[in-house]
Amino acid sequence: MNAEEIRKDFPILQQEINGHPLVYLDSAATSQKPRPVIETLRRYYESDNANVHRGVHTLGSRATEAYELAREKVARFIHAPSPEQIVFTRGTTESLNMVAYGYARLKLKEGDEIVLTPAEHHSNLIPWQQVARFTGAKLKYIPLQPDGTIRLEDARSVIGPNTRLVAMAHVSNVLGTIHPVREIAALAHANGAVMVVDGAQSVPHMPVDVQELDCDFLAFSGHKMCGPTGIGVLYGKRALLEEMEPTYFGGEMIDVVELYEATWKEPPWKFEGGTPIIAGAIGLGAAVDYLTQIGMDEIRAHDRRLAAYALEKLSSIPEIEVYGPRQGTDRGGLVTFNLQGVHPHDVSTVLDAEGIAIRAGHHCAQPLMRWLGVTATARASFYLYNTEADIDRLASALQTAKEFFQHAIG
Amino acid sequence: MQLDDLYRQVIMDHYQRPRNLGELEHGTVTVDLRNPSCGDEIRLQLLVEDGVVKDVRFRGAGCSISMSSASMMTEAIKGKPVDEALRLSHTFRAMIRGEDVDTEPLGDLEALQGVSKFPARVKCATLAWQALERAVGSDEDASR
DSSP states (O other): OOHHHHHTTOGGGSSEETTEEOEEOBTTTOOOOOHHHHHHHHHIIIIIOOOSSSOOSHHHHHHHHHHHHHHHHHHHHTTOSOGGGEEEESSHHHHHHHHIIIIIHHHOOTTOEEEEOTTOOGGGTHHHHHHHHHHOOEEEEOOOOTTSOOOHHHHHHHSOTTEEEEEEESBOTTTOBBOOHHHHHHHHHHTTOEEEEEOTTTTTTSOOOHHHHTOSEEEEESGGGTSOTTOEEEEEOHHHHHHSOOSSOSTTSEEEEOSSOEEEOSTTGGGOOSSOOHHHHHHHHHHHHHHHHHOHHHHHHHHHHHHHHHHHHHHTSTTEEEESSOTTSOBOSEEEEEETTBOHHHHHHHHHHTTEEOEEEOTTOHHHHHHHTOSOEEEEEOOTTOOHHHHHHHHHHHHHHHHHHHHHHO | OOHHHHSOHHHHHHHHSOTTBSOOTTOSEEEEEEOTTTOOEEEEEEEEETTEEEEEEEEEEOOHHHHHHHHHHHHHHTTSBHHHHHHHHHHHHHHHTTOOOOOGGGGGGGGGGGGGGOGGGHHHHHHHHHHHHHHTTOOTTTTO
């Protein structure tokens, strides 16, 4: 895989920001879009746009076919047994909320336990807090090791016969930790619990096989994997999707409607009330094609190489503290850090002046920030279009930031 | 975009040596405010007597812009009548929005004028002022 060549597919990267060529290191927040995805959206709107699953005109058939083809592509991408197990949603947050409201809230009761880690993104934390609030179930946490990893022995002691649901990020959006979700899913199942995986940071970056992980639900977002914003996915095991209730109601999702009651379509359509995110799904299909053509193993290897290189470069600046797994431990393609004595917002502003985009803040993980003992951090995250040269630019701009603030502070 | 426009010496001085840092033993009003999008937080305490800000303290965690703005604000409003402090707040916000205002009454705070060219940092600069407006019951953001 040649990142220099891949960069050419991304029009947005061919620009200068504040007089410097753009270095985009915020793909964990949202990825950039390659030309084939942008072209697919344009083509769809220019020649196929119509509503789906209704009407008998030609455009309607084309749009429906393209929409359902996207579902098949996504199913193949995560090795789902069938396309009917792919629900199109607005994103990871909506996918997780659908499981919380349409499944957990109806199935859990007082005395049941939901197991999480303190490293979860707010979107994989607050829905479960709500479930606990409404059902009387209790939240329990698998503790983190000092490097942010979790140990299976700790998971074994937290997950027990009262556990009904375990929810966990596959890859942490802050620490880059890769959680052993396959082993945790086995533990959950041994105790009769369902396993919900937040794949927002894993599905875009590594091969993910839902049958191999044996997870019950998997949630992820299209916009972090070269697709458009506003489209996401909920994968579920067939029996669970059948048990799960829709969370909103209206057109498209119904079977028979009477004056006083109605019945629903089969999954996944019963979860897709209203006009679905047609263009978004088709765009995601194009993104899946694009990533598949490059190869998820290749992308994973590239991310891993960049993360190791960034870790090495940043660790060589004594004023920089890096969080998460140390060098040599496998991690996702991101590095979270702080520059001593300089707030991450200030770091980010200085980097932006050099054309470098990073994320600064609490990364939607306030409990994890508290665990780290900081209020905010800076994060550089990588994707297939980043190169070692981008990381060299980052390291050199961090030197500039350090000197600038040392001088400014005097 | 010039970094020196943003990070003026006086800002870094207040960031490094914040004035009126701490707690008031006999404060009349306390406001805790955070910027949920970035995690910056501030606790502002006022001692208001006869419509005058007799004393003021703050504590907080945040970037150089939010903390220096808080520090300079406390200096600017201490000893001032509440309505004058509020007028100052309106002038400050107008300056940060990039409007053409007389910055004379703002004193050192004029140093934060550069923030108007950094839209992502406007919320940092106005956090303390929002706390002030809330403390005296005139929250511009809340009434919008």
